[in-house]
Amino acid sequence: MTYNIAVIPGDGIGKEVMEATILVLDNLDVDFNYTYCEAGDECLEKNGSALPDETLEIVRSSDACLFGAAGETAADVIVRLRQEMKMFANLRPVKSYPNTNSLSDNIDFIIVRENTEGLYIADKEELTEEGAIAKRIITREAEERVIDYAFKYAVENNKSKVTGVHKANVLKKSDGLFKEIFYEVGERYQDIEKEDFYVDATAMYLITQPQNFEVIVTTNLFGDILSDEGAGLVGGLGLIPSANIGENMALFEPVHGSAPDIAGKNIANPLAMMLSAVMMLRYLNENNAADKFENAILKLLSENKVLTKDLGGSSTTKEVTNEIINLL
Numbered sequence: 001m002t003y004n005i006a007v008i009p010g011d012g013i014g015k016e017v018m019e020a021t022i023l024v025l026d027n028l029d030v031d032f033n034y035t036y037c038e039a040g041d042e043c044l045e046k047n048g049s050a051l052p053d054e055t056l057e058i059v060r061s062s063d064a065c066l067f068g069a070a071g072e073t074a075a076d077v078i079v080r081l082r083q084e085m086k087m088f089a090n091l092r093p094v095k096s097y098p099n100t101n102s103l104s105d106n107i108d109f110i111i112v113r114e115n116t117e118g119l120y121i122a123d124k125e126e127l128t129e130e131g132a133i134a135k136r137i138i139t140r141e142a143e144e145r146v147i148d149y150a151f152k153y154a155v156e157n158n159k160s161k162v163t164g165v166h167k168a169n170v171l172k173k174s175d176g177l178f179k180e181i182f183y184e185v186g187e188r189y190q191d192i193e194k195e196d197f198y199v200d201a202t203a204m205y206l207i208t209q210p211q212n213f214e215v216i217v218t219t220n221l222f223g224d225i226l227s228d229e230g231a232g233l234v235g236g237l238g239l240i241p242s243a244n245i246g247e248n249m250a251l252f253e254p255v256h257g258s259a260p261d262i263a264g265k266n267i268a269n270p271l272a273m274m275l276s277a278v279m280m281l282r283y284l285n286e287n288n289a290a291d292k293f294e295n296a297i298l299k300l301l302s303e304n305k306v307l308t309k310d311l312g313g314s315s316t317t318k319e320v321t322n323e324i325i326n327l328l
């Protein structure tokens, strides 16, 4: 089987980390048909649009999309892609790797964040005479969809527990509903353990007992905040991948941006983009290739020799890429 992959390198180090990642993918036993497309600041300058219709069409007709990074146009590009492709879940794995600035060892959980509603609905925010009001939207349909995705993810990835995170003691109606749906959906997954916590307590438990967590599912704003706490927990941007999942489309991207301060110097850490590609392989059920790729990254980090500057090394993007290919 050949997978059609839309590839959007974008701006700055997006291009460098994408090139590095494709080189590794080409050394795995999976067939990809890549279609390169444009988006971002340079694309805006050249074509008058940061996200041309042609790019949207290519993404729409692909099996999955790999995205590097955009610059100042990031919101116009990535937020619009998420909306157009109805990508309802944002996945952020939080994993401690050897020789990185992780606060503790054996951290390995994933945050599944609802991506279409909650407090992040721009047109529900308004100025009033007293100040401003933002509405928080919780629909049964959207929350059930994302919670069900979290449980499915747990089953497919050999996780034993899903934690629902909310603030139902204060937001009795909206988060009361979220909690109710969490346990309703959970009924369908008898083999998976369920627990729920308040978001403020979770913020503390992520620091004091991060090993407790396997899969966290939560609403938009809470997920946004806890994801960045998760990134801090395991040592920062250069290693954090993410996925945006929809009914028929999924897009995989590093959490970092175009990093203009280091762009074009061949020193960007390609591992966040590479770990995003590992997530794509798992999404496509190419688990052997995913394991092989992830194990090579693990070995690279354990060896602690060929690393980019952000991880305390002095190697270039290209040297790291070649070492990963050697380790496959």
Ligand code: NAI
Pocket (backbone or CB within 6 Å): 013, 017, 068, 069, 070, 071, 072, 073, 074, 078, 237, 238, 253, 255, 256, 257, 258, 259, 260, 261, 262, 267, 268, 269, 270, 272, 310
């Ligand atoms: P950034 O993530 O690009 O950079 C933050 C800091 O981390 C910089 O010092 C950078 O050199 C470093 N860094 C980031 N990724 C790295 C990597 N792979 N290896 C080594 N060092 C790395 O965030 P910043 O500076 O806030 O934004 C720069 C541009 O990126 C802006 O135009 C912003 O709009 C855009 N951006 C795009 C995103 C996207 O496309 N999804 C996400 C975040 C920012």
Ligand code: MG
Pocket (backbone or CB within 6 Å): 224, 225, 228
């Ligand atoms: Mg954020």
